[in-house]
Amino acid sequence: MDQGEKAMRAQIKLGRIFGVEIGLHYSWFIIALLITFSLAGQFQENNPGWSDGLRWGISIVTAVLFFAAIVVHELSHAMVAKFRGLPVRSITLFALGGVAQIEKEAADAKTEFWMGIIGPITSFVIGVVCLAIAVALGWTPPEFPQQPLPAMLMWLGYINIGLAIFNMIPGFPLDGGRVLRGAVWWITGNAVRATTIAARIGQVIAFLMIIFGLLQFFRGAGFNGLWMAFIGWFLLSASRESYAQMVITEGLRGLRVGDVMSRDFPVVDANSNLQTFAEEHLTRTGRRFWVVMLNGQPEGIVTPHEIGTVPRNRWPYTTIADVMRPLDATRTVNPNTPVTEALEVMARQDLNQLPVVNEKGLAGLISRAHILQVIQTRAELHL
Numbered sequence: 001m002d003q004g005e006k007a008m009r010a011q012i013k014l015g016r017i018f019g020v021e022i023g024l025h026y027s028w029f030i031i032a033l034l035i036t037f038s039l040a041g042q043f044q045e046n047n048p049g050w051s052d053g054l055r056w057g058i059s060i061v062t063a064v065l066f067f068a069a070i071v072v073h074e075l076s077h078a079m080v081a082k083f084r085g086l087p088v089r090s091i092t093l094f095a096l097g098g099v100a101q102i103e104k105e106a107a108d109a110k111t112e113f114w115m116g117i118i119g120p121i122t123s124f125v126i127g128v129v130c131l132a133i134a135v136a137l138g139w140t141p142p143e144f145p146q147q148p149l150p151a152m153l154m155w156l157g158y159i160n161i162g163l164a165i166f167n168m169i170p171g172f173p174l175d176g177g178r179v180l181r182g183a184v185w186w187i188t189g190n191a192v193r194a195t196t197i198a199a200r201i202g203q204v205i206a207f208l209m210i211i212f213g214l215l216q217f218f219r220g221a222g223f224n225g226l227w228m229a230f231i232g233w234f235l236l237s238a239s240r241e242s243y244a245q246m247v248i249t250e251g252l253r254g255l256r257v258g259d260v261m262s263r264d265f266p267v268v269d270a271n272s273n274l275q276t277f278a279e280e281h282l283t284r285t286g287r288r289f290w291v292v293m294l295n296g297q298p299e300g301i302v303t304p305h306e307i308g309t310v311p312r313n314r315w316p317y318t319t320i321a322d323v324m325r326p327l328d329a330t331r332t333v334n335p336n337t338p339v340t341e342a343l344e345v346m347a348r349q350d351l352n353q354l355p356v357v358n359e360k361g362l363a364g365l366i367s368r369a370h371i372l373q374v375i376q377t378r379a380e381l382h383l
Contacts, residue, residue, distance in 0.1 A: 020078050022071060025094035036063045039155065046144040047151065054148060062152045067093055069126050069160055074098040076122040077115055084111040089348065103348050105249070106182075109194075113182030116175045120164040127160030171202030171235065173242045192250055199243035206236035249340055251378050252371070257342050258335030260374050261356045261364035270294040270324065274307055274315035282307070289353045291362065292324045298362040300324035301355060332357045333366065339374070342366055 012024040039059035043050060050058075071091060077100045078088040089101040106112035134145065134153035145151040168176035177198045185194035209232030217225030268277055268290045281290065282304060292300040299321070306323040307315075332355045333342045342354060346368060353367035
C-alpha cells in the first residue's frame with residue numbers, strides 16, 4: 001500500500017533511508033511476535049534436531065529480515081513517487097505490513113501504474129533471489145532444508161513471492177488495485193471512473209475475504225480464519241476511505257483558496273496579557289485561531305497551543321506578543337492556491353486552518369471547517 005492515515009503514523013522512529021523516515025506503529029509488535037512464534041513452531045516441526053537456542057535465534061532473524069523486505073517493498077513505492085515528483089513523508093510498519101505515506105495522489109495514469117506495480121515486482125525479485133541462494137547452498141526442493149541458512153532463505157523466498165501475489169489482487173487500495181486504476185485511467189482518460197471501478201472491485205474482494213475467513217473460522221480454522229476476515233475488514237475500510245477521498249478531491253477541483261476563505265477573522269491586541277485573552281476571548285467564543293494585531297497591522301497568530309506553553313501563574317505577566325507565532329514564520333497560502341493543495345498542507349502539518357496572504361498582507365483565513373461546508377453545499381446541490 002502507498003497511502004497511510006494519521007492513525008498509522010509511527011510511534012517509534014528508526015531513522016531515515018534515502019531521506020524517508022522509517023518507523024514502527026505499536027501494532028507492529030503484535031504481528032512480529034506472532035510471526036516469530038509461528039516460525040519457531042515450523043522450524044521445530046521440520047527440524048526437530050535443532051536446539052531451542054538455534055530455533056528461536058533463526059526465527060527472530062528470519063522475522064526481522066522479513067520486515068526488512070517489507071521496508072524495501074515500501075521504499076520502492078517511495079522512490080518511484082519521488083522520481084515522479086510526489087513528496088514522501090515516511091514509511092511505517094504496522095500489524096498488516098507497511099505503508100508509505102505519500103503526500104499527494106498520482107497526477108497521471110503512468111505514475112499510478114508504476115507506483116502500484118513496483119512493489120510486487122520488488123517483493124517477487126527478493127523472493128526469487130532468496131530461493132536461488134537457498135538452492136545454491138544445497139537445498140533440494142521440495143524437501144525442507146535441514147541447515148539453518150537455507151531454511152531461513154526458503155521461508156523468506158516463499159513469503160515474499162506470496163506477498164507479491166497477494167498485493168497484485170486487483171482491489172483498491174492494494175498495489176494490484178492501483179495497477180488496475182492506472183490501466184483503466186490510461187484507457188478511458190477518466191481518473192474518477194478508474195478510481196470508482198478499482199474501489200468497487202476492492203470492496204467486493206474485501207467482502208469475499210471476510211466471508212471466507214468467517215466460514216473457515218466456523219469450520220475449525222481458528223485464528224487463521226479470523227485473521228483472513230480481519231484483513232478483509234481492513235481492506236474494505238481502506239477501499240471506502242480511498243473512494244471518499246477521491247470524491248472530496250474531485251468535488252474541490254478547480255476551486256481556489258480565495259473562493260472559500262473567510263475574510264472575517266478574529267483579532268486580538270498584541271499587548272493584551274494571556275489571562276485577559278483566555279478569560280475574555282478564548283473561553284467565551286470557543287475560537288481557537290486568532291490574528292495578533294500591533295498598531296493596526298497583523299503581526300502573527302496565536303492559538304491555545306501557544307497559551308498552554310506558559311505556566312498559568314505567569315499568564316497575567318505575559319503578553320500575547322511574547323508567545324505569538326510571527327506571521328512571516330507561519331505556514332501560509334495565497335488566494336490563488338488550489339483548495340486541494342491547501343487541504344494537503346493542513347493534513348501534512350496537522351493544522352486546522354491557514355492564514356491567506358497576498359501582496360498587500362493578510363487577506364483572510366481558510367480552515368478545514370470552510371472546506372467541509374463547501375463540500376456539503378456542493379453535495380446538496382449535486383455539483
